[in-house]
Amino acid sequence: MKKNTLHKTMALSLAxxxxxxxxxxxxxxxxTAATTAGSEAANESAAxxxxxxxxxxxxxxxxxxxxxxxAFSENVTLKIPVYDRGMEGVPAIGENYxxxxxxxxxxxKYNITVEYVPITRSDVLTAYSLLxxxxxxxxxxxxxxxxxxxxxVSDGYxxxxxxxxxxxxxxxxxxxxxxxxxxQYSELDGDRYFALANRTYxxxxxTFVTFYRQDWLTEVGYDSYPTTWAEEKEMLQKIKDAGICxxxxxxxxxxxxxxxxxxxxxxxxxxxxxxAVYGDFAIPALGDEANKxxxxxxxxxxxxxxxxxxxxxxxxxxxxxxxINGKCIQYGAYISxxxxxxxxxxxxxPDADVRVKIQATTEDPEANxxxxxxxxxxxxxxxxxxxxxxxxxxxxxxxxxEWMIQPDNLFTMQWGYEDDNYTVGxxxxxxxxxxYSGDHKQGYSNNKDYWAVAVESRDAGTIEDIIKANxxxxxxxxxSQEIIxxxxxxKECSExxxxxxxxxxxxxxxxxxxxxxxxxxxxxxxxxxxxxCAPEEFDALYDQLAQEYSDAGFGEIVEERTAAYEEGxxxxxAE
Numbered sequence: 001m002k003k004n005t006l007h008k009t010m011a012l013s014l015a016x017x018x019x020x021x022x023x024x025x026x027x028x029x030x031x032t033a034a035t036t037a038g039s040e041a042a043n044e045s046a047a048x049x050x051x052x053x054x055x056x057x058x059x060x061x062x063x064x065x066x067x068x069x070x071a072f073s074e075n076v077t078l079k080i081p082v083y084d085r086g087m088e089g090v091p092a093i094g095e096n097y098x099x100x101x102x103x104x105x106x107x108x109k110y111n112i113t114v115e116y117v118p119i120t121r122s123d124v125l126t127a128y129s130l131l132x133x134x135x136x137x138x139x140x141x142x143x144x145x146x147x148x149x150x151x152x153v154s155d156g157y158x159x160x161x162x163x164x165x166x167x168x169x170x171x172x173x174x175x176x177x178x179x180x181x182x183x184q185y186s187e188l189d190g191d192r193y194f195a196l197a198n199r200t201y202x203x204x205x206x207t208f209v210t211f212y213r214q215d216w217l218t219e220v221g222y223d224s225y226p227t228t229w230a231e232e233k234e235m236l237q238k239i240k241d242a243g244i245c246x247x248x249x250x251x252x253x254x255x256x257x258x259x260x261x262x263x264x265x266x267x268x269x270x271x272x273x274x275x276a277v278y279g280d281f282a283i284p285a286l287g288d289e290a291n292k293x294x295x296x297x298x299x300x301x302x303x304x305x306x307x308x309x310x311x312x313x314x315x316x317x318x319x320x321x322x323x324i325n326g327k328c329i330q331y332g333a334y335i336s337x338x339x340x341x342x343x344x345x346x347x348x349x350p351d352a353d354v355r356v357k358i359q360a361t362t363e364d365p366e367a368n369x370x371x372x373x374x375x376x377x378x379x380x381x382x383x384x385x386x387x388x389x390x391x392x393x394x395x396x397x398x399x400x401x402e403w404m405i406q407p408d409n410l411f412t413m414q415w416g417y418e419d420d421n422y423t424v425g426x427x428x429x430x431x432x433x434x435x436y437s438g439d440h441k442q443g444y445s446n447n448k449d450y451w452a453v454a455v456e457s458r459d460a461g462t463i464e465d466i467i468k469a470n471x472x473x474x475x476x477x478x479x480s481q482e483i484i485x486x487x488x489x490x491k492e493c494s495e496x497x498x499x500x501x502x503x504x505x506x507x508x509x510x511x512x513x514x515x516x517x518x519x520x521x522x523x524x525x526x527x528x529x530x531x532x533c534a535p536e537e538f539d540a541l542y543d544q545l546a547q548e549y550s551d552a553g554f555g556e557i558v559e560e561r562t563a564a565y566e567e568g569x570x571x572x573x574a575e
Contacts, residue, residue: 077115110399144382150509201487202377206467251311251314253311262290264373292546504571509560515557
């Protein structure tokens with residue numbers, strides 16, 4: 001298929017996906033309901049013609065959008081954040097061909113200088129706070145987590161914006177928010193702060209998988225990874241006894257948002273108030289029963305010798321190297337067509353039988369756990385506009401968002417150039433070239449940190465097609481089918497109510513903004529103490545540290561969240 005024909009075909013596919021993105025998750029009985037206090041009107045469906053939202057929305061007038069744009073009379077500098085993930089094998093920020101491509105195809109045409117600002121992925125809050133203190137915030141602030149964006153509102157980093165103006169400048173982007181029912185998440189305390197990228201298949205987390213050494217399991221008599229804790233313990237002990245690996249579960253330091261996801265240790269069906277008050281992704285809920293059960297399991301792993309005694313000083317890159325060098329049985333990562341570390345793994349272990357761990361779909365009665373997990377938010381990246389930016393700079397940012405979401409531009413940023421970055425498969429869909437290393441080499445995960453401002457994933461064809469296109473390429477093994485199997489296992493869990501979307505509040509939780517950094521640091525200290533203590537000391541130590549954690553600010557957060565929930569200022573569990 002010729003390149004321009006493929007672009008047209010994919011443009012239609014992308015447009016259809018953006019218009020129907022929420023349909024995939026509608027069968028899930030565990031996603032948050034579409035009612036948020038302070039923004040209920042925004043949750044109404046778009047008008048029949050698809051050009052007008054509800055009363056709290058906006059109207060797209062004829063002639064709006066790119067065709068109406070004119071170049072700025074004076075040059076405008078647009079600063080766009082990009083995650084600096086510190087990964088080898090991908091072009092550095094500031095040395096990326098695709099930054100030049102955006103400048104030449106977007107910036108130069110409208111007299112905009114596009115600058116990309118590196119944001120440390122492992123410490124986003126600190127990165128932005130330093131920029132804010134220097135009065136050098138990027139024009140937009142992007143994050144996946146609602147609490148972080150709420151904190152930036154509270155800290156004064158963000159300015160509200162006019163939805164009607166946004167709809168005039170960026171009608172395609174605006175309509176995608178309407179079609180995917182995302183306007184409900186755009187308000188905080190009654191003001192409009194956020195624009196939101198679409199996320200398809202959000203009721204799973206299929207893009208993150210765990211790879212494990214099946215050859216090790218085969219050596220000790222297992223044909224697949226166990227799905228109960230009793231069987232897993234037995235398997236791990238056999239690996240230790242056979243001398244295959246000293247600390248088979250390895251481990252890494254406890255740091256940053258999203259640690260200790262305890263969804264499997266919660267009681268189902270969920271209690272809605274507990275879910276709203278203690279179920280937050282960003283601040284670990286030390287003191288809640290689910291957290292206690294989770295950490296007690298980690299203590300058991302440590303005392304059985306399954307975790308590396310030095311896990312607490314092991315960073316992500318070292319953990320990855322440990323898997324490559326045969327020091328642990330598994331490693332989890334986001335999939336992409338080009339995964340250099342898997343190439344390194346096979347160079348070191350050419351005969352290894354590596355497989356994808358498939359999501360369990362049944363309860364573990366003996367351990368009193370269910371195979372639940374954190375589903376994604378219905379939206380992808382949340383975009384806020386800097387309070388330090390001028391009106392022209394914010395307008396340029398809105399133009400950039402609209403330009404990026406255009407199917408042709410999005411396709412090129414996601415897939416690159418034919419024959420270099422992708423080929424065309426038998427089904428007339430693009431297939432990434434996994435080992436391309438020329439001048440057009442894409443950034444992390446096929447340039448994702450550049451185009452995530454528009455959508456969350458590369459969507460081409462069916463979910464099977466999408467997974468095949470995004471699976472690692474150029475390896476001794478094709479993992480596509482295993483990743484597909486894992487996706488459908490997660491869908492099965494979702495249908496049982498075990499895929500959990502976290503609660504969002506429509507008001508700022510002031511105490512969360514005030515204490516998050518302190519509690520995140522304190523949790524790391526307390527979690528390590530609890531992991532490494534003797535089992536008989538665990539209960540007393542947990543109660544003591546939970547009280548100290550509460551006194552350090554978490555108790556105030558619990559009180560404020562409870563009040564917000566009782567006043568109706570939160571999302572709800574679906575019935």
